[in-house]
Structures are given as structure tokens and as C-alpha cells.
Amino acid sequence: MTAQRLDGLAIAQQIKSEVAREVAALAERGIRPGLAAILVGMNPASRVYVNSKVKTCEELGIYSEKHELPETTTTEALLHLIARLNAREEIDGILVQLPLPRHIDTSRVLDAVDPAKDVDGFHPVNVGRLVRNQEALEPCTPAGIIELLERTRIPIEGQRAVVIGRSDIVGKPLALMLLHRHATVTICHSRTPQLAEIARQADILVAAIGRTAMITAEYVKPGAVVIDVGINKVTDRAEVERLFGPDEKRLSELASKGYTLVGDVHPTSVAPIAGYLTPVPGGVGPLTIAMLMKNTVKAARWRRAAVRSATA
Numbered sequence: 187m188t189a190q191r192l193d194g195l196a197i198a199q200q201i202k203s204e205v206a207r208e209v210a211a212l213a214e215r216g217i218r219p220g221l222a223a224i225l226v227g228m229n230p231a232s233r234v235y236v237n238s239k240v241k242t243c244e245e246l247g248i249y250s251e252k253h254e255l256p257e258t259t260t261t262e263a264l265l266h267l268i269a270r271l272n273a274r275e276e277i278d279g280i281l282v283q284l285p286l287p288r289h290i291d292t293s294r295v296l297d298a299v300d301p302a303k304d305v306d307g308f309h310p311v312n313v314g315r316l317v318r319n320q321e322a323l324e325p326c327t328p329a330g331i332i333e334l335l336e337r338t339r340i341p342i343e344g345q346r347a348v349v350i351g352r353s354d355i356v357g358k359p360l361a362l363m364l365l366h367r368h369a370t371v372t373i374c375h376s377r378t379p380q381l382a383e384i385a386r387q388a389d390i391l392v393a394a395i396g397r398t399a400m401i402t403a404e405y406v407k408p409g410a411v412v413i414d415v416g417i418n419k420v421t422d423r424a425e426v427e428r429l430f431g432p433d434e435k436r437l438s439e440l441a442s443k444g445y446t447l448v449g450d451v452h453p454t455s456v457a458p459i460a461g462y463l464t465p466v467p468g469g470v471g472p473l474t475i476a477m478l479m480k481n482t483v484k485a486a487r488w489r490r491a492a493v494r495s496a497t498a
């Protein structure tokens with residue numbers, strides 16, 4: 187037996203087509219959703235992410251603008267920019283690409299975003315609404331994982347879910363989303379003893395850790411659904427061969443780019459045991475951007491309806 191591959195790329199494409207249709211419908215009402223992305227400093231990975239978010243906006247007909255600020259930007263200057271974006275009617279979503287440089291007070295910055303424009307779902311108001319299971323702008327990566335499970339018709343209710351990782355961006359909100367869908371959820375982290383034993387109880391196992399190929403077969407119950415959130419760069423040829431065997435595609439990617447992307451799940455160890463497995467790349471990653479687009483349109487619908495009824 188080998189795990190069925192959960193094709194995040196195909197589902198992300200489906201979601202983006204739906205968003206594009208919704209953008210077209212809003213255009214008939216004279217509304218064009220708009221996203222402002224803020225990038226501070228020179229982090230190359232952040233630059234790639236922001237560029238691909240802006241490009242996806244263009245593809246779907248969403249207005250976008252990019253604010254690139256120098257590494258030396260102060261918290262105050264960033265707060266000032268956010269206040270200006272909060273006040274602009276044509277901006278529905280404000281995205282502050284993380285991580286911010288260390289001298290910037292990230293919490294103050296994220297708390298300054300208007301919750302109605304908080305398309306990353308990081309503002310305490312949206313976090314609180316998620317905890318209470320009320321409609322909210324929800325963090326994109328966990329929301330994408332839920333879409334992946336639901337659209338693949340993988341049952342959640344009554345299942346045992348184990349989420350490894352408790353970050354505010356992935357692990358914690360995902361655990362809440364699974365809980366609200368009636369899974370029995372265990373959250374694990376770096377201080378969890380007997381991690382493999384707990385993970386092996388999972389019908390749905392999520393790895394959001396940031397440790398290359400840490401999750402091996404001994405963590406996985408036969409037939410489990412395994413969701414690999416990790417994105418790790420591997421640059422060493424011997425390691426690539428250890429992980430993938432003589433995989434020509436991986437090796438040629440390594441030769442041309444200098445790295446290959448590997449998740450937190452050991453692909454060749456887990457694939458023979460799991461029932462379903464998300465690949466890296468092409469699993470959770472594409473869904474994150476698709477959900478950002480979906481959130482931007484959702485924010486536009488909600489906020490502009492509220493603005494109109496307030497001014498009517």
C-alpha cells in the first residue's frame with residue numbers, strides 16, 4: 187500500500203477559480219477587492235512570498251499594492267503606514283509579511299491592523315472570534331488545510347487529530363478549527379514526551395514543526411491522514427538521497443537551484459504506511475495563497491456591505 191497523494195495544487199486551483207468568479211461578480215456591483223502587502227527588510231524568502239501573493243492577485247483580478255520598506259524602518263513608521271491603509275476605502279486586506287526585523291514590535295504592528303482588513307487572521311479580535319467559533323477572518327494555512335480535508339471528503343467529526351506544533355500561525359488555530367468540526371484534538375510541541383506514541387493514535391496527523399523529515403513511520407498509524415505543513419530547504423546531496431533515494435527530479439532540482447524543499451514528514455518512510463499524505467511542495471503551500479485571496483474577497487464583501495449600510 188502507498189498513501190494517496192493529497193493534491194493541494196489542484197484544490198488551490200479550484201479555490202482560485204471560485205475567487206475569480208466572485209471577483210467578477212463584485213465587479214458588476216462596482217467593487218474591486220484590494221490587498222496591500224507590506225514587506226520590511228531584505229529577507230529573500232519573504233520577498234518571494236510577497237511577490238507570489240501580488241502576482242496571484244493580478245491573476246484573479248484583485249487590486250494589489252506592495253509596500254517595500256527598508257530594514258531600518260521603525261515600529262512607529264510601520265504603524266503610520268498601517269493607519270493610512272486602514273483609512274483607505276479601496277483597500278480590503280492588509281498583509282504584513284512575517285517575520286519582521288527584530289527591532290520592530292510585531293504584536294503592536296499586527297494589533298494595529300483593522301480587524302475587518304486582517305486577511306491573515308492574526309488580530310486578537312479575529313483570534314477571539316475563532317476561539318468562540320464565530321465567523322472571522324481565519325489564518326490562511328490552517329484554513330487551507332481544512333479546505334483540503336473537506337474537499338477531499340476526509341471525515342473530521344469523531345476522528346482523533348494530533349497537531350504537532352502550537353504556533354499562532356498554524357498549530358493553534360488549526361487545532362481550534364478541527365475541534366469546532368468535532369475532532370478530538372491533541373496539541374503537541376517540543377516539550378511533549380512520548381511524541382511518537384501520541385502521534386500514532388491519530389487518524390489525522392498534522393506536522394507543523396519546521397524540522398526536516400522528522401516524522402517517520404514510527405509516528406504514523408497505518409491508514410492515517412498525514413498533513414505535512416513544513417517547508418524546509420535541504421541543500422546536501424547525501425541527505426536528499428537518504429530522503430528520496432535515487433530521485434532524478436529532486437537531484438536535478440538540487441543541482442539547478444542549490445536546494446530542494448522537504449516537509450516535516452519523511453516522505454519515503456511514511457508513504458507506505460499512511461492512507462493519505464500531502465506532498466511538499468504542492469500540498470499545503472499553494473492552499474495558503476489561495477486562502478489569502480479568498481479572505482481578501484470575504485473582507486471586501488463584509489466590510490463594503492457594512493460601510494454601505496452605515497452610510498445609507
Ligand code: NDP
Nearest residue numbers: 327351352353356375376394395396415416417470471474
Ligand atoms: P514555529 O517555529 O512558530 O512553530 C513550530 C512548532 O513546532 C512549535 O510549537 C514547537 O514547539 C514545535 N516543535 C519544534 N521542534 C519540535 C520537536 N522536536 N518536537 C515537537 N514539536 C516541536 O513554526 P510555524 O508554525 O510557523 O511553521 C511550522 C512549519 O510550517 C515551518 O516549516 C514553516 O516553514 C511551515 N509553514 C508552512 C506554511 C505553508 O504555507 N505551507 C505556512 C506557515 C508555516 P514549542 O512551541 O515548544 O517551541
